[in-house]
Amino acid sequence: MMLYWIARRVSLPLVFTSLLLPGFASAEPAKNPDKRWAAIVGAGPGFSNRRNELTQYRLAISKDLPWQWSLTEKWTVKTRLETSYFEWRSSLDDGDPSVSKRGEDLVHGMSLSPVWRLEYLPQWEVPIFPYFEFSVGASYITESNIVSRKTNHTTLGCHFQFEDRIGLGSDFGSERRWGVTTYAMHYSNAGTCSENSGVNFFELRLHYNF
Template sequence: MDVTLGVGQSSESEMVYRLGLQWDFQRSWWETSTGRLTGYWDTAYSYWQGDQTSSNHSLSLSPVFVYEFAGERFRPYIEAGIGVAAFADTEIEDRDLGSSFQFEDRLGLGVRFGADQDLGLRVIHYSNAGLKNPNDGVEVYSLYYRMGF
């Protein structure tokens, strides 16, 4: 199990703080001298600190695929995933998410170093995919640190 701490800003200028737990897939595919494809399950709690409106909270669960490039001390990687999230409130500043249920799409890049540590950047988009109107959606741009236990 790994723990991730993240801090970022939403497209609505809210500060977003994220605490996550990850479990590796325990599998890899397409292993070559260049790298390998692997992944993990990510579950997280996020606190959205509002400027204009009250704060919000969300819980999420996502499978995330990671392409890790080969390296000895530093192993750069890219990641992508699509999962689900539940928000306590459907409003984030001026945006109306339309429902508490949201899809969580993510893209990220980072570097692994030391014994099971990561540092990276990530963008996450939340949207209900048009299942309910309105569907304003929101993005989060964040820096994160991940440590294995």
């Protein structure tokens, strides 16, 4: 919830700024291409206070948006939009008596997320281009109850969930075709439903820019 609280208050002013002041967006240096697509695959472990022993798998595609700000010669803020399909799989054994039988061990989901990226354009010769990202998006999951190792299953409350994340990553190569990003992610409904257990993930992603 703390991640959601911080990201929501930072992201909303940026949304309105990007919509109302697109004329202030400035061109990026030649080595920092924009308006490209990215194909993304990712996976990583998940956890909650009820020990779900989850793994998340993701397929995604994203597109750079036209709104960007060159803060200095080396630092640029960029925006993009990402849509994803993901699965949460539990490794809990159905035969274990400590596992709740009321939840599901496989959850499918879709998400749509605006992303803000702070990029660094280094002066060194090595073709590595690091960045920091954060996002507050919306997602839909097929199951709101997930198996757990405690008597009560993890209850996310409803099918709609916020997808909050922060990440560190880098593009590689002179044309910046490939990249790797690691994320800390949080899913919850922010109190919009009667139950709101929430789940968290660490995710490693590989993306290809085209």
